[in-house]
Amino acid sequence: MSDAPTPVAQPVTDASTPVAVPPGDGDPGSRAAVFFDLDKTLVAGSSGFYWARAAAAQGLISRRRLAADGWENLKFRMRGSTDESTQRVWERAGAFIAGQRVRDFDRLAPRVLAGLLPRLYPSMLALAWEHQDAGRPVYIVTASTQETADMVARVVAFDGGIGAPLEQRDGRYTGRLSGPMTYREGKVAAIEALAAREGFDLAASWAYSDSESDLPMLRAVGHPVAVNPDRELARVAADEGWEVIRLERLSSHVRTVVALAALGTLGGLGRAATAGRSRAARARTGG
Secondary structure (H helix, E strand, O other): OOOOOOOOOOOOOOOOOOOOOOOOOOOOOOOEEEEEOOOOOOOOOHHHHHHHHHHHHHOOHHHHHHHHHHHHHHHHHHHOOOOHHHHHHHOOOOHHHHEEEHHHOOOHHHHHHHHHHEEEEEHHHHHHHHHHHOOOOOEEEEEHHHHHHHHHHOOOOOOOOEEEHHHHHHHHEEEEEOOOOOOHHHHHHHHHHHHHHHHHOOHOOOOEEEOOHHHHHHHHOOOEEEEOHHHHHHHHHHHHEEEOOOOOOHHHHHHHHHHHHHHHHHHHHHHHHHHHHHHHHHHHOOO
């Protein structure tokens, strides 16, 4: 068993504030690992948006599609993911990449990283590296693609990444997955398979995530931590006494901006309607 203290609520409100890491495991017979979700846990927003932006810059997708993905990214940062939104994203992505050359997407990696790396939370990276220094291998576990998980894990010097595997045939994507989807219970299956191969003790391990959808993964380890939790995960974390790390302050700001934009749009529509009525009145009176 680990000699780490029982997790307690520990709000952290500044992305640059260091987060304490428990000491190394006391039982030399147990081997712990650490699993980090990617979006809203290690990085602000959705990693998929940066792929879309890079693809638009290369002419692989339209600007209209990019605008739609940008809106989805804002909604994700405000509300988190849902099963329905995740399914929609994968349906759109699968339809888009079907028939596309794998090489063309490999060449997007520098642009993706240029957008993604500045959005990484410094304190979460520091936390992950301190886990490594305490002797615990660290992995990204994400519903994003295996390519994304590998790319980010390699750049930030993690021990590996687990993501959704895209099927390839003759150098092109088919638009289908070649293995299980790493979402909800799919993440648990993936980390259990890794634990079996590497000899990790999940009861002594850590998992970090922002989303209610990752409750299966969080409950599969001995040390679950909620990071920027959505409403349901925050409730569960409070009920079960899990550690909570808060780095996101965007939601209230974005809601204000969206509300102002909506008011501006409504105001514009109102002015347009008023102008239209005025023109119609002038036409009737010959003015």
